[in-house]
Structures are given as C-alpha cells and as structure tokens.
Amino acid sequence: MSVKEIETKKFVKNKFSEYYREHSSSIQPPTLIEKREFGFLMFKGRIMVRHKSFKNVDDLSKNLKTLVPSDAYYSSAYYERPEEKMEEKSWLGADLIFDIDADHIPTPCAKIHDTWVCNNCNIAGKGVLPEKCPACGEPRFNEKTWPCEVCLESAKIETLKLMDMLKQDFGFSSKETNLYFSGHRGYHLHVESEEVQSLDSMARKEIVDYIIGIGLETKLHGLVEERGARKARVLTGPNLEDPGWSGRIARGTYEFLLTATPSDLEEIRLKRKVIDTLTQHKETNLEKWKEKGPWGIIKGVDTASWRKIAQHGAEMQSAKIDTVVTTDTHRLIRLNNTLHGKTGLKKIEVPVTGFESFDPFKSAIAFKEGTLKIIVQDAPKFRLGDQTYGPYKNRQVELPTAAALLLLCKGRAKVKEEK
Ligand SMILES: [Zn+2]
Ligand SMILES: [Zn+2]
Known part of the structure; x- marks a missing residue:
C-alpha cells in the first residue's frame, strides 16, 4: 500500500469516527440484541472481529464509537451464548434473510462500469464476475464495481418480485417483513417471524428454490x-x-x-x-x-x-436473490443505520409502501455538510442527491463530502495533501 493509500484510509476512518460520534443514538439495534452475535470489519488489515455480544443498544453504540469499524454486522441467528465459539453458541433460531445485489443481476451497464482482474494470472475482464478465471481457472479476483443507478433499479425490480411472492404465496404480513437498502448495490429483506426461526438450511433452500423458480415445469x-x-x-x-x-x-x-x-x-x-x-x-x-x-x-x-x-x-x-445468504443460518448481516465501507453511505430501512419511488442516492447519504478536495484516478458519471458528477479521469476536484467519500471508499480517488 502506498503512503497516499494509507493516508486515504486514515482519512476515511476519521470521517466514519465522526459519524459514529454524532449519530450513535440513531443506531437501530436488532430485536433480541442480547442473543445476537456481532462482527466488525476493521479498517486496519481488513480484519474481522467476531463473536461480540452486547446487552443493550448503549453498549453497542459505545463500541461503534471506540472501534470505528469499516463495516458492522450482526447475526441473523439468535444464540444462547453469542460470544462463545461457533460450536458452543447454542443456536436458537434465525430470521429469514434475502439479499438482492446487483452482483447477481446481469445488467447491460455492468460491462461499462464493472471490471475484474484475476489475482493469479492478471487477465482482465468486464461485466459480471465469472465463477472461475476463464484463463487459469482460479476463483480469486480483484474486482471494481460501481453502485450505478441502472443496476440499483434492476435490483429494485427483483426485490418487488420477491416481496410479492412473500406476501401472496407465503402469506407473510408487512409487519413481519422489513426492507433495507444495503448502502452499496442492493436491498435486504428480513422476515422476522416465529414461523421461520426454526427452519434449518434445507428448509430455507426449499424457499430459495421456490423464489428463483428452479425446476419449474x-x-x-x-x-x-x-x-x-x-x-x-x-x-x-x-x-x-x-x-x-x-x-x-x-x-x-x-x-x-x-x-x-x-x-x-x-x-x-x-x-x-x-x-x-x-x-x-x-x-x-x-x-x-x-x-x-x-x-x-x-x-x-x-x-x-x-x-x-x-x-x-x-x-x-423469478426473483434473482443471492441464494447463499438465505440458506446460511449463521449469516452476519449489516447493521441498520451503520456505514458501508465501500461507499460511506448508510444501510437504511426503506418503507415498503413507498418503495417504488425510493431513491437510495438521496436517502442513504450520511454526510451532508462540507466539501473535500480529492484526486480522482477514474470515476464514471454518477449522481448523489440532486447533483450529477463526473466522469473524472486523473483530476483534482472539490466535491461535497458524501460524493468525495464515495470515491475514496470505492478506491477511485485519494485525499489531497493539506500542507
Ligand atoms: Zn487467471
Ligand atoms: Zn449499472
């Protein structure tokens, strides 16, 4: 990592720290907080700190303020002893979680704004990430994606199909379902109901198969x-x-x-x-x-x-959900009203009734004041709030904090030295 990259990371972390100091009261705890496992992805070394547990939301907020993670998660599962090792937690049940992410939807624009490079042989490609490298067969890539409006619009369409199925075919009420914007490229739908809590992975797979319409004749x-x-x-x-x-x-x-x-x-x-x-x-x-x-x-x-x-x-x-998320009964999911490390935007709850007109690029903005000077290497044209920015190529610009932070978090820009 270059000096500039380390500086940029520090800068982003300071901004996140500011957010958690000022907004700790808006952190929304999951139901039965004391039975959840919490996990935090740290800025330093991209280390995941797991098996944390909190008695109440004050404990959790305090921890966010001192730890300042790049990303904060909690378990979809409820445990008797959430702070113990996996085998000793004693699983009590789990919410039913759906994840709709642009990564799993082949949009025409993915070919323009998403690129990947194979970690092994360095071959590069555009669009949706392949499962294995077409040249060497290795499954590890360095990918560059973009939270694009067209992609998020198609994620919305998939989410609407999913919501319709959960309501019409499964009979879940709107009280039992909560919808969220992930803060990056998609939507999360949580079903919290006693009826789903005890379902094992196989049972959840059956639900997945229904949603994606597998084996339909x-x-x-x-x-x-x-x-x-x-x-x-x-x-x-x-x-x-x-x-x-x-x-x-x-x-x-x-x-x-x-x-x-x-x-x-x-x-x-x-x-x-x-x-x-x-x-x-x-x-x-x-x-x-x-x-x-x-x-x-x-x-x-x-x-x-x-x-x-x-x-x-x-x-x-059929609705294009990320099937792995739903079948995993120990999944860690992003905590509501916390920042997404790849964008600096918030994960936020979306009202189910107003979903069709919901604008993630307006509602999820966390930093609403000030401007920042940054050096952008490469960024597509994008909108945040009512303003459109870019495209930029190797340029120094002064942008509103949220727009600048998005580019810094996405690795498309670096902070400008203030000396
Ligand atoms: Zn390769
Ligand atoms: Zn797109």
Whole structure:
C-alpha cells in the first residue's frame, strides 16, 4: 500500500469516527440484541472481529464509537451464548434473510462500469464476475464495481418480485417483513417471524428454490395438450389470475409476449416461422389473453414453442436473490443505520409502501455538510442527491463530502495533501 493509500484510509476512518460520534443514538439495534452475535470489519488489515455480544443498544453504540469499524454486522441467528465459539453458541433460531445485489443481476451497464482482474494470472475482464478465471481457472479476483443507478433499479425490480411472492404465496404480513437498502448495490429483506426461526438450511433452500423458480415445469402448472372435439389438438394452460407459480407463469408469458422483439424470440430458440407468426399476430394474441388465455389459439405455434415461451415467462417472474445468504443460518448481516465501507453511505430501512419511488442516492447519504478536495484516478458519471458528477479521469476536484467519500471508499480517488 502506498503512503497516499494509507493516508486515504486514515482519512476515511476519521470521517466514519465522526459519524459514529454524532449519530450513535440513531443506531437501530436488532430485536433480541442480547442473543445476537456481532462482527466488525476493521479498517486496519481488513480484519474481522467476531463473536461480540452486547446487552443493550448503549453498549453497542459505545463500541461503534471506540472501534470505528469499516463495516458492522450482526447475526441473523439468535444464540444462547453469542460470544462463545461457533460450536458452543447454542443456536436458537434465525430470521429469514434475502439479499438482492446487483452482483447477481446481469445488467447491460455492468460491462461499462464493472471490471475484474484475476489475482493469479492478471487477465482482465468486464461485466459480471465469472465463477472461475476463464484463463487459469482460479476463483480469486480483484474486482471494481460501481453502485450505478441502472443496476440499483434492476435490483429494485427483483426485490418487488420477491416481496410479492412473500406476501401472496407465503402469506407473510408487512409487519413481519422489513426492507433495507444495503448502502452499496442492493436491498435486504428480513422476515422476522416465529414461523421461520426454526427452519434449518434445507428448509430455507426449499424457499430459495421456490423464489428463483428452479425446476419449474410448465406441464405441472397446467400447460398441456389435450384432444378436443373431432380429435383436434388443443392447448390449455394456466390463467393470469391463478395463485402461486401457475399465475406467475401465465403473467410472465403475457409480459414476455407484450415486450419481446423478434431477436428476443430468436434468443429462446424459436423457429423462424413461429417468430414471424407471433410478431404478425401480436395484437390479437394479447387481446385474447385478457379474456381466457391464449394457449394454442394461434395457428402455426406448436406446443413445444409455447413451452419455450412459457418457460422464459417463468424466468422473468423469478426473483434473482443471492441464494447463499438465505440458506446460511449463521449469516452476519449489516447493521441498520451503520456505514458501508465501500461507499460511506448508510444501510437504511426503506418503507415498503413507498418503495417504488425510493431513491437510495438521496436517502442513504450520511454526510451532508462540507466539501473535500480529492484526486480522482477514474470515476464514471454518477449522481448523489440532486447533483450529477463526473466522469473524472486523473483530476483534482472539490466535491461535497458524501460524493468525495464515495470515491475514496470505492478506491477511485485519494485525499489531497493539506500542507
Ligand atoms: Zn487467471
Ligand atoms: Zn449499472
């Protein structure tokens, strides 16, 4: 690490310290705080301090003030003895946690603002991180991502789908579900209910499979070919209003047909003739849908093609969650109203009712006063609050504290010497 980088880190830590001194009263403790494990990622050496426990929120706030971590977490689990080693904690249960992160959603802009370099062979790439390096097969990378507006908007869409499923299909009330902006590139949804606490990892995997629609078969949801009058073949399928995945398949199919371009249809490997037919009869087809469902009404679209269309419709309805987070019953999750070490923004609760108009780049700003002089190596154009900044390349700029801190935390800028 260069001198400049160490200085920058110190500077960011001082800013975080300032925040925790001034806002310790706004720290929101998790329910049953005394039964949770806490963990803190430290600025120095990126060390994780774990197995901490606090009797009350005052204890916790005091600790944040003295420790000044880069990131603060608590366990989704409840333990008899949270401060003990893992085997001796005595697990009592855990909340059900969902994480929707732009990292898991392939957006077109990821190719512009996200880059990675393989730690082993130094090969570089753009867009979503591969599981293994395409050149050497090693799974370790140095990645550079960006909390971009388009990416967060797609995370919002995935979150809305998840929320709908949890409410309509699982029957969780809005009282039991809490929604948060992570402070970086996504949203967290916590279900706190006695009914979910005792679920083990396998049971949580079942819920995950439902949410991401794994192994869905349209046939089992009523998309079947039958022999009608005079042995004519008719296709029947689920209706738009059907409950559960049946209705989701129907609605997904409708949505897909409504928006699909010929090249979208080509992508799911439909035959040329089928694509032409669907494109030509788009309007009438969609009209008929509203009445009774369209399955099989178009001459020239065979059952196999319908299956492909419905399968894609189902995929569009599934919610792209980070599956590992939900199945891990010992997960540490970010503490509400604490700072995110990669952005200097806060993790904050989002009102479920106003979610669609929620603006993370306004609501999550922690530092609202002053400006800072920094040297930016490389930053894309971005917005914070009502202002737009950048793009910058090797430039010295003076920015409002929150914008400057975002660049410093993302490793895109360094502090300017004050001498
Ligand atoms: Zn490699
Ligand atoms: Zn993006």
